[in-house]
Amino acid sequence: MLDDRTGDAADPVKLQLIHASRHRARLKLDTPAGHDALARLADSFASVPGVLRAQVRPNTGSVIVESHSPIAEVLKEAATRGFARIGEKPQAPPVNQVLQMGLMQADLGLKDKTGNALDLRTAIALALIGGAVVQLGRGRIAGPATTLALGALSLLDRTAKRG
Incomplete structure (x- = not known):
């Protein structure tokens, strides 16, 4: 691959395999590249035997390779x-970890906005207490109001035990 700035031979382009089926792959560049470098990359892929088409997507920094032969062979040849x-796409963190991080950020944001007067x-x-009051106003004491009030008390009880 040629470097956009110097025209010299550069190191191999680092790509992540984002999606692959039997005859198609979408690869994403690790670092942004100029339009000319992307065009040369597409030409390089197109020169591999069995490749039907190699398209670049400058906006996403990705390359789509379609082939007659199995895509694994094409990538190995590249x-x-x-x-x-070509490396594998990094694994996404577990959903519970993402949720915990989001809740922690929301909690910190709320504390910051209220001067530590209120947490999540x-x-x-x-x-929940507001919902219970609304349900009481509608005359629904036994079902919804009690459930909402007990949920609120449970949350407040946990907060008191933590703090």
């Missing part, structure tokens, strides 16, 4: 020719 180094758990408890 690595052998030295113009691309207390805000949710207040919303």
Whole structure:
């Protein structure tokens, strides 16, 4: 692969395999590249035997390769020719970890906005108490109002035990 700035031979382009089926792959560049470099990358992929088409998507920094032969063979040949180094897409973190991080950020944001007067758990408890009051106003004491009030008290009880 040629470097956009100097015209010299550069290191292989580092790509992540984002999606692959039997005869098609979408690869994303690890670092942004100019339009000319992307065009040369597409030409390099197109020169691999069995490749039908190689398209670049400058807006997403990705390359789509379609082939007659199995895509694994095409990617192996690209690595052998030295113009691309292809790695696997990094694994996404577990959903519970993402949720915990989001809740922690929301809690910190709420504390920041209220000067530590209110945290997320207390805000949710207040919303549940508000819902219980609305249900009481509608005359629904036994079912919804009690359930909402007990949920709020449970949250407030946990907050008191933590703090």
